[in-house]
Amino acid sequence: MGKFDKEVRLIEESGLFDRSWYLAEYPDVKETGMDPIRHYLWVGAALWRNPGPEFDIRAYLQANPDVKESGTNPLLHYAMTGKAENRSIGSLPGTENPRPIGDGVMEWRNDESIQAGICAREEAAPSPGDAPAFCVSLPGEAIAARAGELAFPPLPDYGAPEVSILIPCFNEIRYTLECLFSVRNALEPGGIRCEVIVFDNGSTDETSRLLPPIPNLVFLREKKNIGFGPANNKAAEVARGEYLLFLNNDAQIAPGTLEALLAAIRNSDVIGAVGPKVIGFDGRLQEAGSHMDANGMPTLIGFGQDTQAPRFNYRREVDCISGAALLMRRDRFLALGGFDPIYAPAYYEDTDLCFRLREKGLQIVYVPDAVVAHHLSVTSGKGKQDQSRLALLTRNRQRFLQRWRRQLLPLNAIRR
Structure with a gap:
């Protein structure tokens, strides 16, 4: 059995990966034709996708900053060592998006940081916003004309x-x-x-x-x-x-x-x-x-x-x-x-x-x-x-x- 197959087995045996939930929550997975667990290991975790309703990636990383620093797949870490070490999954009843770790007093020096922190309590990340001011956006119908400029x-x-x-x-x-x-x-x-x-x-x-x-x-x-x-x-x-x-x-x-x-x-x-x-x-x-x-x-x-x-x-x-x-x-x-x-x-x-x-x-x-x-x-x-x-x-x-x-x-x- 290869290393990747062992990781798949560990995820399966954790009892925290819900195939039906994962496919319903992320419909694009079905289009890839990949096994949901393999998709989660290769793609999903990198996109901050949760493996099921009982395991919140952001919450686990907030509760265990050493795991975040290591770059290890959160659920795989929990299955391999976290459970035996009585690591906290980090989620609370009724809490879907816990607040991420803050950056101390530096974040309180301007109103924008305070607002971002308040938003993070609900979203665990900044909300999508506008493109940066330096970015260029060309209308499709004017491509040829703009190229000439x-x-x-x-x-x-x-x-x-x-x-x-x-x-x-x-x-x-x-x-x-x-x-x-x-x-x-x-x-x-x-x-x-x-x-x-x-x-x-x-x-x-x-x-x-x-x-x-x-x-x-x-x-x-x-x-x-x-x-x-x-x-x-x-x-x-x-x-x-x-x-x-x-x-x-x-x-x-x-x-x-x-x-x-x-x-x-x-x-x-x-x-x-x-x-x-x-x-x-x-x-x-x-x-x-x-x-x-x-x-x-x-x-x-x-x-x-x-x-x-x-x-x-x-x-x-x-x-x-x-x-x-x-x-x-x-x-x-x-x-x-x-x-x-x-x-x-x-x-x-x-x-x-x-x-x-x-x-x-x-x-x-x-x-x-x-x-x-x-x-x-x-x-x-x-x-x-x-x-x-x-x-x-x-x-x-x-x-x-x-x-x-x-x-x-x-x-x-x-x-x-």
Whole structure:
């Protein structure tokens, strides 16, 4: 019996996973065709979904902050050790959403934090709000016209660009254009010298018609989709910048982000890569860096939480940073051989890159002053397409574990 099968059995034997309830509460699970328990282990827990009416994930993590810090699946932790240790599940009769752990007196220094705390008593997380002010939204009917308005500043005749921004894409022309407008808006006149490179992974929409005419945009194209890692590798070979910023085409960059990332890594011999605070278009935190558990499962630090909470607003070392927005030196990236193609077409190549940097004794650093908005998995499908995506995740997780299991085990033993 494999490790994952043992985890499924532990969840089943806990008596706290209710298949019927889970399917009724989250109808999209049925569309994936996955077994509900396997879906919960792979996807549901990461999305803060409860396994049944008798176990509240947020309540358990509130009552047991060491479990939250470890990144372990809450129900799996309870089944393995929590029950024997008489751990409190944390929920109270009639209480569905307990208040999360606060941040002390810092949260009382402005009315907005107080209001967020009151809301958290009812919701255990900030309510979805408006998109951040720096975000660009293009009306679908005006895509072609707006593309004609876009231009990037020319590079000076002397010297190479300091940063090459690499944006791989496959269809989703609207998101790509919104990303490019955000980059244009973030570039200060006379500021950081940047080149912008879009790598079209065989798009079948208007991408190849609308983007090549944009002044001072480097446009590269493959006839077929070669995957996230290989596309970035090819773009990096063409790039001339001292630093590379890998940026998803469904992400948008805030003004000042490039400056903050460069300030953190420039002149440092110990930092291998830096990443920004990643927020959703509902205004909630998506990622303040990530850490890995011993099973090769990443946890997005702060997912769904308040972006202004003090615990997410100081620079710190993390296990890994999402390839949705990651900056590092070009020479280091090329010396490592780029993203490993064994993970193509997608998933875990960014995590693997961070672990290879760590193996060289370099740090992965989260920089909260840099901010990027990201549409999480906008291209994910349903049904068979979603099953294919989950199959890729499973395959690449196993490849990642085979390579890094020895490094993961002691890392997580310390956290426990």
